Amino acid sequence: MKRALCITTAFILVVLSTLHAQTNRILVQDMGELNEAIKDCKAGDNIILANGIWKDVEIIFYGNGTKERPITLTAEEKGKVTIEGVSNLKLGGSYLIVDGLHFKNGYTPTENVIQYKINNDSIANNCKVTQCVIEEFTQLDRDVSDHWIEFWGRNNELSHSYLAGKSNFGPTIMVRLEGNENIYNYHKIVNNHFGPRPRKGGPHGETIQLGSSGTSMTPSHTLVANNLFERCNGEIEIISSKSNFNEFRNNVFFESEGSLVLRHGNYATIDGNIFIGNDNSKFIGGIRVINTGHWITNNYFYKIKGTEFRSALAVMNGIPKSPLNRYNQVTDVVVAHNTYVNCNSPWQFSVGSNVSQSDVLPATEIRSARPERVVLANNVIYNKVADEYPIINYDEVDGVTFKNNIINNEYKSDVKPEGLITEDFTVVKKSDKLFVLDENKSDVYAGFDFGTISKDLFGNERTPDNNSIGAFVNPIKENLNLLDKTKYGTEWFSSEKKISTPRTFNVSSAKTLKNAIEKANSGDIISLAKGVYNVKSSLAITKNITIVSAQKNEKAEILFTSPKTAFELHPKGNLRLKDIDLTGNQSQNTFRTLDKNMSKAYNLFIENVGIKNFQSVLEVSQGSFADTVSVANSTFKNCDRGFMLNKETNDGGDYNAEFVTITNSTFDNIKETVLDYYRGGYDESTIGGNLTLKNNVFTNSGKAEKDQILIKNRGIVNVEFSNNTFKNNPVKLIAILWGEKGQEPGDNIIENSGKIEVVQNLKLKLMY
Amino acid sequence: MKRALCITTAFILVVLSTLHAQTNRILVQDMGELNEAIKDCKAGDNIILANGIWKDVEIIFYGNGTKERPITLTAEEKGKVTIEGVSNLKLGGSYLIVDGLHFKNGYTPTENVIQYKINNDSIANNCKVTQCVIEEFTQLDRDVSDHWIEFWGRNNELSHSYLAGKSNFGPTIMVRLEGNENIYNYHKIVNNHFGPRPRKGGPHGETIQLGSSGTSMTPSHTLVANNLFERCNGEIEIISSKSNFNEFRNNVFFESEGSLVLRHGNYATIDGNIFIGNDNSKFIGGIRVINTGHWITNNYFYKIKGTEFRSALAVMNGIPKSPLNRYNQVTDVVVAHNTYVNCNSPWQFSVGSNVSQSDVLPATEIRSARPERVVLANNVIYNKVADEYPIINYDEVDGVTFKNNIINNEYKSDVKPEGLITEDFTVVKKSDKLFVLDENKSDVYAGFDFGTISKDLFGNERTPDNNSIGAFVNPIKENLNLLDKTKYGTEWFSSEKKISTPRTFNVSSAKTLKNAIEKANSGDIISLAKGVYNVKSSLAITKNITIVSAQKNEKAEILFTSPKTAFELHPKGNLRLKDIDLTGNQSQNTFRTLDKNMSKAYNLFIENVGIKNFQSVLEVSQGSFADTVSVANSTFKNCDRGFMLNKETNDGGDYNAEFVTITNSTFDNIKETVLDYYRGGYDESTIGGNLTLKNNVFTNSGKAEKDQILIKNRGIVNVEFSNNTFKNNPVKLIAILWGEKGQEPGDNIIENSGKIEVVQNLKLKLMY
Structure with missing residues (x-):
């Protein structure tokens, strides 16, 4: 033999x-x-x-x-x-x-x-396609849609590749299923490294999309396995599964601001994946469930702090008799043998319930169909610090059966099923971010077809003699590295960037300032000696530049005389201004993006800056996107308008900036609106826009504002609005807040100004 | 060895x-x-x-x-x-x-x-379950719903059984798919004889239903094979497939007034079935297609004369982004190697298109999504008498590819694709109702995955050397019997009924009349000698009875004096009155069904009968159903009302009679409405009610009719209304006809009466 x-x-x-x-x-x-x-x-x-x-x-x-x-x-x-x-x-x-x-x-x-x-x-x-790299191969205009990899046919593969930096419309990878030639495709997307995908500001920024609602009845059988998703922040869906019988196995989702979403289609398998969040982000999510027949097993969730749509397990309410492109009821889903460590409220049910919005939405939009025949069994929830609300429910939970789940703290959730048992158990740290039960809990519930859960997250056999609740069966290997990047992507390309020490350019004239901006490498600092800099043209910001006065208490002043914008913000421009004064001659804007081809995001940080005598402080173009606009301890005076982030008016859920933060600043004599930050259209699954407005003072502003609103934040979802002072602003409304999103004004002082209105449900335009 | x-x-x-x-x-x-x-x-x-x-x-x-x-x-x-x-x-x-x-x-x-x-x-x-019989095991009330066989679980079978005579609500056989225990069920429904299922008068009269819209995303894999469906007339769907991956193979559909309908769910296989109609019926259908990915191959259609929903191949228009329970677009369907012999307009596309009804229906009801990526290839259409319109299209046909189909006559259809070729070919008769090409046509189109069509209808191999367009590959066996009933149902039970020769009872008094009605067997005749019969109680009709005057020219007169109805119609009552006069005393109805438990249909035939001095001519109860109410050459005089078939008001598409025919009769001094025949609710897939009103004379009627309408036919789909005379009827409207259903008045004479109104689109109530 x-x-x-x-x-x-x-x-x-x-x-x-x-x-x-x-x-x-x-x-x-x-x-x-x-x-x-x-x-x-x-x-x-x-x-x-x-x-x-x-x-x-x-x-x-x-x-x-x-x-x-x-x-x-x-x-x-x-x-x-x-x-x-x-x-x-x-x-x-x-x-x-x-x-x-x-x-x-x-x-x-x-x-x-x-x-x-x-x-x-x-x-x-x-x-x-294997061992390939696609790096920032992105359209010049964010609003132009494309895919980097589009699958057709059958049995095709993308493996061992690195893809990162797509910032325009469209999923990075798309599987198409129109036509019998393209179903039962058994495509493989394996062993890839999906590097950072920046926030897009609205929908259509998935990293992987498998099908579309129009083909959501097709059998796809695509396998997405052993990939690393690193900071894939394009939108709220990292992966959008929209066809049947897809499998997601042994992927690592690292600090990605979204979820693996079973958006359309049925009978997905999500087995053995690792979801890693951190202490700070409420955007990093887990798995969001819609539709029928999914099996979610052996997954590990670490520090997932996402809420609602982005909770570790978000089981949605459906629309009764849902239209094809909306939300089917969740039925016949099994969630078993998962482990949740230091997550916040990991289990959320009837997410998306919007019965209260019947006045502003048509009946075909009301998600009132609760999950049915859903089983949660043999899961472990461990918290170092007790989580009082491991379960959050947005509707009655009458269609979910809980069996043999354990949690290590007492809890107060409205729903307290017998099948989520408080037990005093401990976990041991096996490696960075990996905590497992110190001993197997063998009281495993044997639900229908649970015999098919024959292995644990690491592929260890589950046997009658050696089985455990949770994602792991002891003994597991020592020194496992959950984030071993060598396992993903190509053999030849490294995505690690060299970090160079920033240089400082000391300048004392307009000419040297301009030269320094041109010559500087990304990350460098330009330090201005005290004095007045008479700048006669725009300063183009194409990289990461900090401009700061040499002495904090002896602020340099830059005087702009060109009618063109003072600073021109380019793609990837990252401008940080600190301890400085900017003065215009009322003929230009302080900051302005390019009119088109804003292919990548820019950032603007303003700290202890005095800005006066401009038209708008910030004007942007439609396709432009700021990841962050941050203002602190600054003053704005005698301008026509403030920050105009209002050009993305396609009403498809897009917007011009992700984070807008204005704190401890004063606005005086701004003639029209101080801030216009707009997100149009309605799709609850594109959660977008973040505005923080705290401890500011607004005076004598808004007198020429035709809508009589001082601060416009239409459609922005996350708003903090507190401790501001409004004096002598001749407007009707200071702002309109959106009650349904939990927005409320906190301790503002208002004198001789308009009022802050809270509207529970905005009238919404449907976007599809 | x-x-x-x-x-x-x-x-x-x-x-x-x-x-x-x-x-x-x-x-x-x-x-x-x-x-x-x-x-x-x-x-x-x-x-x-x-x-x-x-x-x-x-x-x-x-x-x-x-x-x-x-x-x-x-x-x-x-x-x-x-x-x-x-x-x-x-x-x-x-x-x-x-x-x-x-x-x-x-x-x-x-x-x-x-x-x-x-x-x-x-x-x-x-x-x-095998070798079993279920025979008229039907609820007493038509409106009470049940199933005779309800499948749950997996791998169950119903075989070699005989089921017939269900007349109440609910599919005879139902496969349920709620719960993972019941999917991937691979049930077998094989070798059964589905005997006659009577017309139900509205929806929910399927012989087999596989799932429901709510579980239409589930994989079922039910096999329905080698069954005989004999006059399964319950409703417009003989089989309603509402789940995925079901297979329908080698069944015979014999004179069944409906179709095999792919109502919800996708990827059905319909292979090797035989659909047999006749020269007379426009109700006998073939296959109706909705949804995605079906393969319809090797089927034989003989004398299928059904139209629209019931055409031999009805490919529907869908609703864009259809709600779960409505109509998905047809995509990726293959119709190949079928043979159509002596059918009328066998191919109909965009059936159900209702764009013109946007005024009366919500947008979510408008079927405007045309079939896409549909292939019709290698089919044969043979007509003994040329069919000028083999293709009928209710919308543009831009998503259908026609390849290598042949027809033996020139045709004028609006759509004349290159892929439907007029050729001079002949067929030979192989046995009763079976006609096949006299020689193979080997120019077979090889579409995507057509290699899977490896056999013909009879299981003969299709090889590269021996293949043919159409359902059959020559040589085929001689003396095949398409309707060999011994192949279906049990080994021990015969559904053949003995036909006994009807007896005639000659009677000459009220008492002997009553006795004869009680004693008679179904089918017998009661012959009345000339004279007046004074009947003091109701005559119960529980079987098939004919009452006739011995001499046509010397009509007997039955005088009813009881306040109860003259004739009481029971389930299965079949009353035929001929050459006779019926006279009431204005205190009773002529005909009346039982108030409840009308478990089976009744029939009423009136020919050369004089009816006078009654309250209503016919009163029915809600659950009652007449297959036929037929009136010819008769007179109605001095009654309060005529035929009141208006009690099925659940507005779920049900109605009280299938066929109502009134011809060559006169109505004089009927105080209220002459006919009230009602079908409520809206569902275009329940095509119902048939009214023929021809050559009648209506005078002095309707004077106490509160709605001022002489003839009410609300919601009845098929109406012929012609050559009637209306004189001196003090009403506002004679009738309202439904233009969208092609109803129009033909050559009526109207004098001093109301008018006949044609309304294009009735305002409809949604029924689901």
């Missing part, structure tokens, strides 16, 4: 090496040669792009390899071949491999960077 | 006979013994009901057999054990067989006659 095996092995090796020998290496130098090579390619060919920059190329890779002898498109040396400019890649045929390409410094001219289809008659099957 | 086989066979035989020997026969005489036997039963037990009538029994059959050694519940002698009265049967456990029971003369006290579940903790799996 042993001998037979040896002979067989030897034979296989011979065959393999013969096959390898037959591989035909074709090195191509330009598109002409590449197209020629593709035209002639046959099974076993290995087409190799010569080192260098391949600019403005649209590659159509068509061929038919075989399982044993695929056709490969690869790089002469990985890391030395980049696809740049206005470029893309389409695949059609079968058994093609794209290996080791690097897309950067550009964007696609079509709807996709890599598309597994050339046209309807030439779809890819059994094709693979 | 041969020897080894012999030994193995011998061994198996020994094992089998040993097993058989181990079977434990337990004969039980009453419920006490039966319950005891069930309580103690174990694998291999055979519980035998003693011959006789088992009355008012509720059997709870629980046990766990094994595949090899099931537990059986059977009859001492098949045909000699009947379950009667208020009885039912529930199964729980596994590997149970119910064999040879006969349910009749009764109804279930619960929602099901046979239920594959005792309760949620005791569901049946791998259980079988």
